[in-house]
Amino acid sequence: MYTAAVFLPLIGSFIAGILTFAGGVANEKTKKKIDRGSQLATVGAMLLAAVAATFAFIDIVVHANTGNVELFTWVSSGTLEFSWALRGDTLALVMLLMVTWISSMIHIYSIGYMSHDKSIPRFMAYLSLFTFFMLMLVTSNNLVQLFFGWEGVGLASYLLIGFWYEKQSACAAAIKAFVVNRVGDFGFVLGIFATFVLFDSISFDTIFGLAEDKSQATMSVFGGDFHALTVICLMLFVGAMGKSAQLGLHTWLPDAMEGPTPVSALIHAATMVTAGVFMVARLSPLFEYSDTALTVVTVVGGSTAIFAATVGCVQNDIKRVIAYSTCSQLGYMFFALGVSAYSAGVFHLVTHAFFKALLFLGAGSVIHAMSDEQDMRNMGGLWRLIPVTYVLMWIGSLALAGVWPFSGFYSKDTILESAWGAGTEVGYYAFWMGIGAAFLTAFYSWRLLIMTFHGESRADEVTLAHVHESPKVMILPLIFLAMGALFVGFLTFDFFVGQHTKSFWGNSLLILDSHPALENAHQSPLWVILLPSVAGVSGITLAYLMYMLAPDLPAALASGFQRTYRFLLNKWYFDELYDRIFVRPCFLLGHGFWKSGDGALIDGVGPDGVASAVRDIARRASALQSGFLYHYAFAMLLGVAALITWFLVARG
Secondary structure (H helix, E strand, O other): OHHHHHHHHHHHHHHHHHHHHHHOOOOHHHHHHHHHHHHHHHHHHHHHHHHHHHHHHHHHHHOOOOOOEEEEEEEEEOOEEEEEEEOOOHHHHHHHHHHHHHHHHHHHHHHHHOOOOOOHHHHHHHHHHHHHHHHHHHOEOEHHHHHHHHHHHHHHHHHHHOOOOOOHHHHHHHHHHHHHHHHHHHHHHHHHHHHHHHHOOOEHHHHHHHOOOOOOOEEEEOOEEEEHHHHHHHHHHHHHHHHOOOOOOOOHHHHHHHOOHHHHHHHHHHOHHHHHHHHHHHOHHHHOOOHHHHHHHHHHHHHHHHHHHHHHOOOOEHHHHHHHHHHHHHHHHHHHHHOOOHHHHHHHHHHHHHHHHHHHHHHHHHHHHOOOOOEHHHOOOOOOOOHHHHHHHHHHHHHHOOOOOOHHHHHHHHHHHHHHHOOOHHHHHHHHHHHHHHHHHHHHHHHHHHHHHOOOOOOOHHHHHOOOOOOHHHHHHHHHHHHHHHHHHHHHHHHHOOOOHHHHHOOOOOOOOOOOHHHHHOOOOHHHHHHHHHHHHHHHHHHHHHHHHOOOHHHHHHHHOHHHHHHHHOHHHHHHHHHHHHHHHHHHHHHHHHHHHHHHHHHHHOHHHHHHHHHHHHHHHHOOOOOOHHHHHHHHHHHHHHHHHHHHHHHO
């Protein structure tokens, strides 16, 4: 069952890929059959994978059967030896279960959302391929296998974000995502190399078994000796920052909205952006022995949470608001990991996957109803026209805002209480950044709801006349995700972070006794427990005040605080800063190498120079071919004279 759950999406992707080539030469009637066949193959494979994952979870986690599955020896070279194997512990099975079910819902939703697209088999193939690589990542049993899945989701994200490659903006967004992630992946690769240098292995069992013995080891870097595990963890975390869009390497995330909405849901909810969170949780036996690395993770996570929340408050594209919300929520997950509340971070990863997929697909339902309109300033008054989508978006927003009894309440509050319970300066910093982000999250969530569904309609009459509720094939997956947003937090709380935590997670997560943040979270002061809810209600109230009761107030504030507004609207000018520091110099350098190096030196001296010299010699030689008989006779006489002269000189 375990192996089937991992490889079924690959089989579905392979079938859809074959149908993609067949569809390119088919007539219209045959093409429709091919489109339906690719949908049935990929959706069927994903649903079977989800069912298999459920049985595997019950067998391995619930019944405590041995879960590791070794497929074959992958590399055996000297001391470097590891197998291609599936790791069967609780962390892997939780991720497997979450990814397969949410991806299945997104596959089903895509049948309706992409029904008019001309490249349906290609889209479904990419979607399933993306899922397979994520499953390889979360079930990996060594760092190289994890890196295979890591790079695979990067490749698949490039293909999906740039799926509509006819659009220049989609191509640019795909390249941006790919390049920014390569920056993070460079750090990840260095971390893998350093791990092998220290442990002489990249297999998790070996590394984790030796972590305590190597906890005081040092490593020479740039001529100095540093704590080895700190060096390794920081380099690996750079990879996590890129993949999970943490502050500094986050710029690709909002641009990824250029892909179809199901892509946004899959990337932002269940797969790619959560890979960094998973990786840090998986490597908790290493991070636990480096307080410096944990401090960096906490500060970066807390800073990302507040940064993305501020930017989300002023975005007007409905998908970009939700994208920055994802970035902010990832910050929560990371500072939970940073204070050693790993299970709380993974808990929020799982609950967030349900309500964020719900919000993205709900936004897709709105866009579908509005004939591809994404600007909330051109919406309004939609709740009467698409009431089911409206209710489902409310459920997702309540979960995101952390309102009781929705799933986000249980996971987000546990993270904030853990940050306080850490009792460290960085823990307090993360707590207050998280409280600020909770207030802003509730504010921009209700700003989205009010601008989209309430007030007078701002859409043109033609668009408004075509507004309609999405078909059942799109609504039913939303209802499934809404059930997750409602009940997953409550049902799994005791296992993820409550009284059954240790027995549930077993050896898949390591927390040292010196890091009691999660234990202390359950004894938090009353004001710490209540403050996130107060912040959420305050944010909702402010959104109602500004966008329902005093709708002229936002424009007045934007005009009165124009610099602040533009600062937030331009995303703290990170893109402009990177453009000036990195992009323009790289283009200038590339242009210089192209013109001076490649053009003038290499081509000029090399092939172009040789060709030019041959042409010049040929031109001069061709001048001798005049066509006049007396010229040729004169040349012959010169030749005879030269031969006689040579003969006389040689005889003399």
